[in-house]
Amino acid sequence: MLSALEKYDPQIYELLNQEKARQSGSIRLIASENYVSKAVLQATGSCMTNKYAEGYPGKRYYEGQQVTDLIETITCQRAKKIFNADHANVQSYSGSVANIAAYSALIEPGDTIMGLSLTYGGHLTHGWKASFTSKVYNSVQYEVDPDTGRFDFNKIEELAKKHRPKMIVSGATAYCREIDFAKFGEIAKSVGAYHLSDIAHISGLVIAGIHQSPVPHSDIVSTTTHKTLRGPRGGMLLCKKEHAKALDVAVFPGLQGGPHMHTMTAIAVALAEADTDEFINYAKQIVINAKRLAEKLMEHGFDLVSGGTDNHLMLIDLRSKNIPGKIYAKALGRAGIVTNYNTIPNDPAPPFNPSGLRIGTPAITTRGMKEEQMDQIAAVFKRVAENIQNEAVLEEIRKEMLLLCSHFPVPDHFIIPPKKNVI
Ligand code: DSN
Numbered sequence: 464m465l466s467a468l469e470k471y472d473p474q475i476y477e478l479l480n481q482e483k484a485r486q487s488g489s490i491r492l493i494a495s496e497n498y499v500s501k502a503v504l505q506a507t508g509s510c511m512t513n514k515y516a517e518g519y520p521g522k523r524y525y526e527g528q529q530v531t532d533l534i535e536t537i538t539c540q541r542a543k544k545i546f547n548a549d550h551a552n553v554q555s556y557s558g559s560v561a562n563i564a565a566y567s568a569l570i571e572p573g574d575t576i577m578g579l580s581l582t583y584g585g586h587l588t589h590g591w592k593a594s595f596t597s598k599v600y601n602s603v604q605y606e607v608d609p610d611t612g613r614f615d616f617n618k619i620e621e622l623a624k625k626h627r628p629k630m631i632v633s634g635a636t637a638y639c640r641e642i643d644f645a646k647f648g649e650i651a652k653s654v655g656a657y658h659l660s661d662i663a664h665i666s667g668l669v670i671a672g673i674h675q676s677p678v679p680h681s682d683i684v685s686t687t688t689h690k691t692l693r694g695p696r697g698g699m700l701l702c703k704k705e706h707a708k709a710l711d712v713a714v715f716p717g718l719q720g721g722p723h724m725h726t727m728t729a730i731a732v733a734l735a736e737a738d739t740d741e742f743i744n745y746a747k748q749i750v751i752n753a754k755r756l757a758e759k760l761m762e763h764g765f766d767l768v769s770g771g772t773d774n775h776l777m778l779i780d781l782r783s784k785n786i787p788g789k790i791y792a793k794a795l796g797r798a799g800i801v802t803n804y805n806t807i808p809n810d811p812a813p814p815f816n817p818s819g820l821r822i823g824t825p826a827i828t829t830r831g832m833k834e835e836q837m838d839q840i841a842a843v844f845k846r847v848a849e850n851i852q853n854e855a856v857l858e859e860i861r862k863e864m865l866l867l868c869s870h871f872p873v874p875d876h877f878i879i880p881p882k883k884n885v886i
Pocket of ligand 1: 494495586636663
């Protein structure tokens, strides 16, 4: 495939090679990124990209659905089985669209929604002021306690009682502690709200049983498919039986036209991979690595929001180091480590130049790195902080990181042996 690309469009081919080299030659700590298997990559780049399939299996608006119907049915079955859910919709183009579909299925424009503020770790679509979701719905935002970095359920409950939202959203993009979905569900029930859980970041951990599942406690669960779950870039929804029809209609024809069948096909493959012991071991190692990295960073004098992590990510509060998040992320980048700057709870600095850095371990865990490498990476964080403008030291570290990468090559050919009884 690539040789055809090379011949037809050498410029794009060359850029793809550059990106491949970047992904292979750097320590990728962006908590939402990963490396997919060869099987997932193949499915993503398959002939399913050529097919329109508006509608649902057995009820399409185009002919030629002999295979698409089977693929969608299998993908839904796998999703329901692995999450133990009544119903699955696997058509969402992304996590953002999945969240909007969830609102649209259960509540009306103008109704009140209550989600975690973006600057405290929530997602844009949880009702952030710049998002469409706050224009269509009346958005009330809760925060995490700035002192503990954790949810304060008394405050959340108080806010819910005051504003009586129609939908409470649990889930986050930058929260490093276990989320008590049962408690969120209880609060939602007590005020007559629906409960939407967004597990985009942690769905792989939920599948592996190392994070509480929101499924029994939520009306709808949304997720992306490419973070800890390690599939293609897409979205997925799970819900209780009674919301199945409304949710499906909200996705199609409510918000989308034809589903991206190549992505859905790759989601099916990723779900089969996730239903294996190899996946469970990988997910466990993500958390072991994150805890070790957090511990070592703290030993090196870094402040972590909430004092550690329960999941795959952590937030470094850089105020005590006197280094703005962006400056630090860029210096780390020059040293071969890719991260993203991030707000911290009650950040005195603006979101585009925040006081924190978010890091996560999914991608480096997929590469096979373990505790020893976490120690090495934590030590590098210290050296970079001490040499923020010393380009010679940063270049020296970059070479060390390149060497580390060479010992853990990008597993773009890794294959998860399928389970015997895969659906
Ligand atoms: N942009 C994603 C993340 O990095 O967490 C959230 O959707």
